[in-house]
Amino acid sequence: MNKIILSFILLLITVGVFGQAKIEYIEYDLKNGMHVILHEDHSAPVVTTAVMYHVGAKDENPERTGFAHFFEHLLFEGTENIARGEWFTIVTSNGGSNNANTTDDRTYYYEVFPSNSVELGLWMESERLMHPIINQIGVDTQNEVVKEEKRLRVDNSPYGKFLESIKLHMFKKHPYKGTTIGKMAHLDAATLEEFKAFNKKYYVPNNAVLVVAGDIDVPAVKKMVEDYFGPIPRGEDIVRSFPQEEPITEPMREKAYDANIQIPAILAAYRTPSFKDRDAYILSMISTYLSDGKTSKLYKKMVDDKKMALQVGAFDYSQEDYGTYIIYGLPQGETELDDLVIEIDEEIVKIQNELISERDFQKIQNKLENSFVNSNSSIQGVANSLARYYMLYGDISLINNEIDIYRSIKREEIQQVARKYLNPNQRLILEYLPETDQE
């Protein structure tokens, strides 16, 4: 009884608290179909200009993988009004910083400037969309850079290929089976016309969302947005149809090798739904339960008490069309990889057979609340979240309401979801081994 009252009081406190942290925003469409989101925050004289395009590695021709990520490089090469090599000079000479990143689902570009350069950021992003220069010099230069990035991040990096190995086995038809960085041979074989065609198809205002966030004057920025982005012509509508995966019904067991490691790893991967699905939120709670913090179930048992594992973790690698739930462990000392799987399975079976304790449930809620508060701590982070929730989740209000979804989840649902997705016949067991073990 006391416990219930306590939880109720906690709930009241938290509700009050969240009124304070609410993110305000306005949104509208330009005539060419571009979606615009403005977020005003004057706590520091800083502004973020960001554009997210709904194009990622999954949109590529299977014979031309790596295109989406390649564009993240190519579209810094220059535009009709920004000379080649000038992009970064303009940004830094105005005291800004910028970057971009690509996933299987989308490509994201942003600049952060002192707030007196908001127009500059809009000009640059509109130039990138309106008339980028795509030529052979740029393609050749970035081809080498991308190869170095792959060597740095994948080939030379310990455990750098684990995700690639998992995706390869988890997806048979859907383009998630490939990597975001793609195959270098495909990039080598690509023609300039192919790059231009990709740009024409996906880099169109009706496939993009613009976010301007920070120390801004809303009416002035609205006019600038119209001035710079309004004249860009609308593109053809993009039709997406990706092949559906058959459910996994038989256990899979595979091996992968990495020359950069000495200690092997074992990974269990399960197919899960899109991050838009309520079940994805529940799976993320299960991750927190299993491996977030020193007293989480797997960490406490395998790393701390039994000293069987150097590291253990669980995370829902969640994407727009599917998710992959991954649990991994690195053995300590002489522990066999299979013994780690036995220990992991024991905890999953417990979740499936009995409700997790009230206290553990409250612990997860507290942790999620903490990370929710922290997720809105930088303007750039807020801009990214606004774009993501709008474009990929189809619900921008999640920026303030996502925590409510977690709050509404019941312990019974955790049990149901564990039963639905986390079964041995629905998974891949991947032994990730040092290359020297290869026969």
Place this chain on the structure above:
Amino acid sequence: MNIRLYTLSAFLYLSLCLNAQIDRTQQPKPGPAPEITLEKPVEFTLENGLKVLIVENHKLPRVSMNLAFDRTPILEGDKAGVSSILGAMLGNGTASITKDDFNEEIDFLGANLSFGFNGGFASCLTKYHERIIELLADATLNSLLTEEEFEKNKDLLLEGLKSQEKSVDAAAANVGSALSFGLSHPYGEIETEKSINNVTFDLVKTYYLNYFQPSQAYLVVLGDIDVASTKALVEKHFGPWQNTVSEKISIPKANANPVQLEINFVDMPNAVQSNISLTSNVELKMSDEDYHAVLIANKILGGGFNSYLNMNLREEHGYTYGARSSVAADKYITRFNAGTSVRNEVTDSAVVQTIKEIKRIQEYPVEEDALANAKAKYVGDFVLALERPSTVARYAINIKTNDLPENFYSEYLKKINAVTVADVQRVANKYFNAKNARFIVVGKGSDIIENLEKTGIPIKYFDKEANPVNKPEFKKPIPEGVTVKIIMDNYIDAIGGKKAVEDVKTVLTNVDVTIQGAPFKPTAVIKTMGPNKESMEMSVQGMGTIMKQVFNGKSGYTEQQGNKQDMPESEILKKQKQKGLFAETYLDPEELVLVSLISVNGVDAYKIQVDKDNGSFRYYNAETGLLIRTESAQEAQGQSITQLTDISDYKDIDGVLMPHTKVINAGPQIITFSASEIKINEGVSKKDFK
């Protein structure tokens, strides 16, 4: 009339719109600079000497606490690892709270709390901050240290070391600081399996006792709090913290920079990229006059995307994903560093280009634009950093720990803007020492060392723990199934097949001889007849024959300027072992040894040992099968000299590929034989060998 007016106004409206249209060919100018306000934290010192800074920021309902020590660097010596183990043990229980209860409470509150040897950090939602500050203090003052946790964390550290064993970057970082500062300097020492195993539980407890002193610590509390109640909380929980007497520490001197530029190479056969960095020790404190100018000069050289180094190595040459340089100011000593990771094949080129860019900033005044851009970037970074509430606290701590004037940060932008073109060049010469420096290169020796040697920079070899080693033999794994016999047969096939080779009875070769450094260019006629007859007559235009050498199968002689000498017995024995014009037709594979697959002049080659006693080897191109080098030891004036003959320029002569160029390297001498004509089974008779 009305209509006309209407048209006119429509026209006016249209032209107004046109006028209002922006000119996107022009880069927009920035508006007036935003106003910068630098808040000051509330500061006070407890009686025990703990310095406390409080920053109020109510944007989000959260609080963070940061405890940091400002100690003299400590040398751990042959027990390096003790501070890491202690750091990992801290924050797991206190004298009055068990480890499990402690961690459970932190987790339950959704908070974070972590420790290292240099301090602790905690963050939480505002509603739990009173309890978390209490736990942070308890863990600082009364940390629970048990033997069991000691053993566990020692094992983890050892395993962690193992997991980094093949990491090129980890090795590069260790070796870089160890060679620069010295293995017996706090900044240079390396944690090794041996040193970690030397650490005892007692030593860990001693470190906790000696080095956790409130008088050396700073505590920053930041976030959604009010000053008065936080001050009371801090006094209550950190007030009882006592100083214990600790011995005064002196820091050993760092290694001297090398007298000339050298490469310090560490071989890691698994590397697909080389980690290279040019480094030299320098003294630079934040309080130095030159500090701001060095920041700007470094920004221009390698402090960002459009710096000299990155524009050259990434954008111009595509060698790397990024190249950067740094000089972090330090109270004691620091180092200049210019580094990158590049693919194996371009390692030597990246070395050369790095030096070029450093020389450029030293020898040529920087362009006004580049200087203005670098300044703008610093100004922007300064403004952008204001978004993080922790910036205010960081500035305040820097002022205290680095002996800076109180107005250091309010004057910061003024000082940055005052840096001149001449300043940049001056500090580049003073602080970016590339003459008395070392290039730390960690990479795959078998792919890169040959080209690195061609840079002419002396190379020293080290292991991953920075101990000097002899030059290793860089070899690659020999593919499964490759044997001496296969290599020999491949060679015969490559030059034309067994039949064609057996049909060769005699060979006549006219060659042009180039002796490096010699003023004259001899020509020679070389005749051979199976199995082992050989003659060579060398002449120089205008001088006639200068040397003649003949072997008839049983005996031979050398005739030089009328002076005839019989061939020594040892030479005759050697020649008699020759059973044909092509060694591969008669050598017994059983007696030869396939030594390795190594890189010769940039191509992979199989190295085969022909004769163990006189150190002779043959090298075959792994791809084409052709013989590309022979090696033998020659006695000359009582010394053994390795003679390398590089063989190339194979051309088809009557169905057999014959090499047209041989370059003989014997000690300092280089002699090149280029064939102007080769004839098979033509122009040679027995009487040529008399």
